[in-house]
Amino acid sequence: MPRWKALPEELDPQVREFAGQLRRLVDRSGLGLAALADRTGYSKTSWERYLNGRLLAPKGAIVALAEATGTPQHHLTTMWELAERAWSRSEMRHDMTMEAIRISQARAALGEAGVAAAPLAAGRAAGGTGVSTAAAPGGQGRDADRPPSVPVRHGSAPRIPQQPLPGAVRDSGGGGRPGGGPGKQGGGRRKVTLFLTGTVGALMLLAGAVLLTDLGGGEDGTGAAAATPSARPATSGPELPAGVECTGADCTGQDPEAMGCGGQFAGTVARVTVGGGLVEVRYSETCGAAWARITQASPGDVVRIAAGPAEQEGTVDADADAYTPMVAVERASDAEACATLASGATGCTTPE
Structure with a gap:
């Protein structure tokens, strides 16, 4: 059985090339994922995501990988910078696609309203x-x-x-x-x-x-109800991409990775450094939800995500990172991530 899964077809070519280089480095080093996690301080689960193209590794993980494998750091970080820009472009294209879907739905809804109002317009013209x-x-x-x-x-x-x-x-x-x-x-x-x-x-x-x-459909002086055509709003939601399992309120309390909301469908919208850990707000417009992630953390550190009265939290265990379940949000700026470290340090994100 091959050691690595096939990379997602929708990956940007530069991100795909970078993930392939990381795989070759790990193969040449002879390290397993557990050993790689021990040497770099990033969890086995995180490296599985990085090496399978589901998540772009942070720069700190790349620096740690270079040290663990004896690779010149500046070469690897240069390739990471190219991949990071490509990943950002992919997120921007995804945002534009979702915007086009919303515009298309609005036009369709307005089109249905126009068809329903046509008999009324014809009656006025005849009158x-x-x-x-x-x-x-x-x-x-x-x-x-x-x-x-x-x-x-x-x-x-x-x-x-x-x-x-x-x-x-x-x-x-x-x-x-x-x-x-x-x-x-x-x-x-x-x-x-x-x-x-x-x-x-x-x-x-x-x-x-x-x-x-009297277009509202009241009663006239003779007591007969007036019937007027009305436009029905579109009730069907947008079709979700393959692998995405929830949207909006249905995502609250769900694991973002299990629901397919992470990877190419998510981006970091706010971040803060608390102690030695990096706290991020991860937001998926496709799912209409956000969650908090902490990396380079220590066991016992707690990270929380809050949007209005809704709040979820996650705790770092043996790994060096953790993330929370999701909360539904209308805008990325509605979510705030906070961390309380085992050392007692605290901090919260501000929108970028």
Whole structure:
């Protein structure tokens, strides 16, 4: 069975090359991971992560490895600096990808709202063009044969019984009805037409006011409930990358490595040196969670992560490092890591 696992395919080429060089150094030294941990002061678990590409080794670990294997320190730290910049670029690309996912989801949600509002927009457009023109004097208007109409919203305004215009509009010359004089009948019918047109216009204004003020779906004067289309917000969350097992509140209290939130999906957002130990806030935007990590520590040292009322802690045992379970955070700056060393020294991080 091969000694080393295959490096993750998504690793940056420079990080992959650096991890391969570390593996060759360890192979040439003949040291096992337990012996390497004893000589460098970094735990066996940490070296497994470093050598399998799940975590970039800190500079202190690289210096300790150079001393343990007899490798020129400046050559190894130069390669580490290149890998560290590549690792930071990868984290930046990941942040940009997550930003693009959020923008895409927002656009999709707004698109769904636009589709749901389309029937309402169509109704408004129809309401603005649904009035027929009045007949011209002399009875030759193109809509003179049709009664005026208005698209009344169901349950919002009463319908007006249609008043068919007398056929005498066409017979305004006086020959359509016995006993009617041409001037008297024509003038009276024009007055009726103008009256109906004004009434229809007033009702259209009333219907428009109801549409604009009653979109919340209340009840009108007739007691009928007004139905308006509503846009439903998107409820499905983003699809998590392969290997990531939780996000947000589901990550609280979980191990970040077991849930796949570490490695390429995490970055250090704050750090402080307490005694001889390095305390860091590790944040994963993919998981929406943060945790604390302490390295170069001593057995009995305690590290804590806090975000509001939520708090988790970890204790250094035989290894020289430890990390806490996760707490859910909305922003990286919401989390604070603190350490209490066995020597009595304490300290907390501040956002970078």
